Amino acid sequence: MNLERYLDITPEIARAVSENRPVVALESTILSHGMPYPQNLEFAHKVEEIIRAEGAVPATTAILGGKLKVGLTADELERMCKPGDIGKVSRRDVAVYLAQKRDGATTVATTMLIASLAGIRIFATGGIGGVHRGAQETFDISADLQELANTPVGVVCAGAKSLLDLGLTLEYLETYGVPVLGVRTEDFPAFYCRSSGLKVDYRIDTEAEIAGILRTKWELGLKGGAVIANPIPEEYALDYDEMEQVITKALDMAKEQGVHGKATTPFLLAAIKDMTHGVSLASNLELAYNNARVAARIAVAYCK
Ligand code: PSU
Numbered sequence: 661m662n663l664e665r666y667l668d669i670t671p672e673i674a675r676a677v678s679e680n681r682p683v684v685a686l687e688s689t690i691l692s693h694g695m696p697y698p699q700n701l702e703f704a705h706k707v708e709e710i711i712r713a714e715g716a717v718p719a720t721t722a723i724l725g726g727k728l729k730v731g732l733t734a735d736e737l738e739r740m741c742k743p744g745d746i747g748k749v750s751r752r753d754v755a756v757y758l759a760q761k762r763d764g765a766t767t768v769a770t771t772m773l774i775a776s777l778a779g780i781r782i783f784a785t786g787g788i789g790g791v792h793r794g795a796q797e798t799f800d801i802s803a804d805l806q807e808l809a810n811t812p813v814g815v816v817c818a819g820a821k822s823l824l825d826l827g828l829t830l831e832y833l834e835t836y837g838v839p840v841l842g843v844r845t846e847d848f849p850a851f852y853c854r855s856s857g858l859k860v861d862y863r864i865d866t867e868a869e870i871a872g873i874l875r876t877k878w879e880l881g882l883k884g885g886a887v888i889a890n891p892i893p894e895e896y897a898l899d900y901d902e903m904e905q906v907i908t909k910a911l912d913m914a915k916e917q918g919v920h921g922k923a924t925t926p927f928l929l930a931a932i933k934d935m936t937h938g939v940s941l942a943s944n945l946e947l948a949y950n951n952a953r954v955a956a957r958i959a960v961a962y963c964k
């Protein structure tokens with residue numbers, strides 16, 4: 661391996677990792693392909709501040725100039741947020757982007773990969789990818805799930821959007837040995853909604869216990885990560901049936917327009933945002949802030 665050639669970690673993050681102090685990784689696809697400008701830029705800064713306020717160091721990841729970046733400058737954050745030519749990089753795209761020095765945003769899968777290369781164990785995001793509805797025909801299963809099966813990072817998320825088949829997503833995670841832990845809830849959350857109608861594997865009531873479960877898993881040498889499912893705060897939750905209607909419409913549009921492959925998730929996210937006139941954006945921001953806070957607390961407990 662020749663990691664040093666590709667990995668570019670800020671001195672602050674490198675020091676925190678080597679001194680076993682808490683660090684929380686953040687993805688950049690949520691910035692480049694998940695939110696409009698300039699709200700995404702404001703979000704990128706605020707989410708880092710929230711992590712710092714909890715006593716952890718934020719590590720936003722991206723692929724820039726032939727490097728796997730861990731920690732971005734204000735200019736680099738701006739580059740990820742401004743509308744432009746930033747690609748969406750999942751695991752299969754990583755080597756191409758590095759070798760060709762193309763700039764790309766990291767998905768959950770790629771952020772987990774980079775975090776683990778950098779020695780970071782905890783990662784906060786909005787929602788993970790999963791098994792798409794109709795995957796029986798399309799085979800469209802997010803690479804995020806295989807990353808969770810293989811890479812030792814705990815991912816704090818608000819579950820996943822019900823544009824996915826959440827039941828099949830949970831089955832897939834079970835098959836690959838990925839625990840799904842509910843943060844103070846029995847219900848698997850559906851991003852904008854506190855419950856999907858499905859259950860998590862275990863309800864866990866404290867960040868310290870979550871950190872302990874992660875430690876035990878990795879001390880045993882069990883490969884892979886964990887889904888830490890943290891429901892959206894009550895006051896920002898949206899109505900399940902209304903969101904279901906919107907999502908069904910977005911899925912119909914994608915089918916009509918023949919959208920497929922890596923374009924599917926960003927297309928659906930944008931369609932949902934348009935149809936809800938930005939109401940969903942406010943919820944999206946708040947649930948991600950909430951995840952960052954919980955992730956930072958888990959990272960602090962993990963380092964004790
Ligand atoms: N789901 C969301 N918001 C997002 C994504 C998913 O609610 O921003 C992004 C994440 O980066 C995730 C990726 O890793 O989409 C999954 O894409 P795909 O389904 O193509 O694997």
Ligand code: MN
Nearest residue numbers: 800801802921
């Ligand atoms: Mn896909």
